[in-house]
Amino acid sequence: MKTISKTLFALTATALLAACQTMPSGTQVAQNDECKASSFQNLVGTPAAALDKNTLPERTRILYPNSVATMDYRLDRLNIHVNAQGQIVRVVCG
Numbered sequence: 001m002k003t004i005s006k007t008l009f010a011l012t013a014t015a016l017l018a019a020c021q022t023m024p025s026g027t028q029v030a031q032n033d034e035c036k037a038s039s040f041q042n043l044v045g046t047p048a049a050a051l052d053k054n055t056l057p058e059r060t061r062i063l064y065p066n067s068v069a070t071m072d073y074r075l076d077r078l079n080i081h082v083n084a085q086g087q088i089v090r091v092v093c094g
Helices: 002-019 026-031 037-043
Strands: 061-063 078-082 088-093
Touching (some): 037 088
Parallel strands (some): 061 078
């Protein structure tokens, strides 16, 4: 019975640690440019209203303050972050 308890504890601890993993650091994200975010860095500082959505990849999300968005991380999805003033402040994969 003690062996089962120890095994169950070890599995639970492993699952909890896996859930606490952080997102890749900025350097790692830059290396994984599957969504081609580096090609869209020129958008940073421009008004979101000027975006031509026809030139953006299919899986692009434009995220405004308080936007509802899923928290799943997708390397092939381009995320364009816009501040409260309507300016694009960040373009990243995810």
